Amino acid sequence: NAGVTQTPKFQVLKTGQSMTLQCAQDMNHNSMYWYRQDPGMGLRLIYYSASEGTTDKGEVPNGYNVSRLNKREFSLRLESAAPSQTSVYFCASSEARAIADTQYFGPGTRLTVL
Amino acid sequence: AQSVSQHNHHVILSEAASLELGCNYSYGGTVNLFWYVQYPGQHLQLLLKYFSGDPLVKGIKGFEAEFIKSKFSFNLRKPSVQWSDTAEYFCAVKFRGSQGNLIFGKGTKLSVKP
Numbered sequence: 001n002a003g004v005t006q007t008p009k010f011q012v013l014k015t016g017q018s019m020t021l022q023c024a025q026d027m028n029h030n031s032m033y034w035y036r037q038d039p040g041m042g043l044r045l046i047y048y049s050a051s052e053g054t055t056d057k058g059e060v061p062n063g064y065n066v067s068r069l070n071k072r073e074f075s076l077r078l079e080s081a082a083p084s085q086t087s088v089y090f091c092a093s094s095e096a097r098a099i100a101d102t103q104y105f106g107p108g109t110r111l112t113v114l
Numbered sequence: 115a116q117s118v119s120q121h122n123h124h125v126i127l128s129e130a131a132s133l134e135l136g137c138n139y140s141y142g143g144t145v146n147l148f149w150y151v152q153y154p155g156q157h158l159q160l161l162l163k164y165f166s167g168d169p170l171v172k173g174i175k176g177f178e179a180e181f182i183k184s185k186f187s188f189n190l191r192k193p194s195v196q197w198s199d200t201a202e203y204f205c206a207v208k209f210r211g212s213q214g215n216l217i218f219g220k221g222t223k224l225s226v227k228p
Contacts, residue, residue, distance in 0.1 A: 040123070042204060042218040043158075058215065090157065101146070101208065103216060105158040 002026055004106035006091050012112045013081045021076040021109050023091030030096035032074035033058075033103065034066060036087040043090065049074055050096060081113045116140050118207050120219035127195055128227045135190040135222050137205030144210040147188040149179055152221075153201045161203070164188065175199070197228045 004025045013019055025032065030051045035043040035058075045058030049068040063085060065077045074093075078085060088110050092103040121136035139145060149161040162173025169181040179190045188205060205219040 040220055042118075042220040043206075043216075044218070045215055048215065102148070102160060102163060104160070105150075107157045 004091055004093055004104055006089075006106040006109050008109060009107065010110050012114065013078075014114050015082060017081050018077065018079050019081065019111075020078075021089055021091075021111075022073070023075065023106060024073045025091075025093040025104075025106075026072065027093060027095075027104065028071070029093035029104075030071070031094045031101075032068065033092040033094075034064075034074070034076045035090045035092065036060065036085075037090060037108075038087050046076065046089075078111075081111075083113045085111065086113045087111060116207070116209050116217050118205055118217050118219040120203075120205055120222050122222045123220070124223045124225070126225045126227065129197055130194050131226075133190070133192040133195050133199075133224070135203055135205075135224070137188045137190065137219060139186050139188070139205075139207045139217075141186060146208040146210070147179070147181060148206040148208075148216070149173065149177070149188070149190050150204045150206060151201050152204065158204065161190070195224070195226050197226045200224060200226045 007022045033048040034046040037043050044060045047066040049055045052071045067075045088108050090108045091106040094101050094103045117140045119138045147164040150158040151161045152158050162171050164171045164181050172178045177192050202221045202223045204221045206216045
């Protein structure tokens with residue numbers, strides 16, 4: 001039981017390049033989330049998927065797209081990377097219970113955009 | 115807007131000192147409350163959570179937190195810190211009916227001197 005896994009762990013991009021961050025969970029969770037973590041800012045929600053087949057914008061969605069490929073996988077795409085997207089990206093998942101729901105986090109992807 | 119405030123950005127303690135980290139949230143009705151810990155270079159791990167019942171919640175590694183509804187607070191405490199508690203601590207709040215989204219505080223970095 002690996003929990004939430006993310007690939008890659010590290011990535012360096014040039015401005016304008018594109019890439020996809022992958023996330024998978026093996027806990028049979030319904031909901032999945034993408035956050036970015038910046039120094040002094042805590043975690044901010046980029047996009048989330050409440051259930052398979054649905055996605056919604058979070059607090060900071062600009063410059064990103066997501067795909068909920070199936071129940072296990074939720075990918076985050078940067079179409080044209082910008083230096084402002086240099087950050088650590090965390091994926092999380094939860095059962096999506098109406099009450100007592102808990103999110104579990106992956107190990108993160110450290111992205112640098114030059 | 116719903117928000118979460120952590121009072122201290124950086125706390126420095128000596129081993130065996132007592133710890134209290136503050137967390138306050140904006141009024142938003144019924145809430146679920148969480149404390150996550152992030153050890154250097156690692157992902158977020160759940161420390162403890164409160165959904166209902168006894169407002170004094172015990173978590174892992176000797177941490178506890180008290181929910182005071184009248185003060186909109188959920189402060190984290192530990193009677194005697196260890197060097198291994200050096201980490202960043204995040205308070206997070208789910209406001210019921212908010213589509214499952216967690217709102218994170220900006221984090222408090224704890225440094226414990228041996």
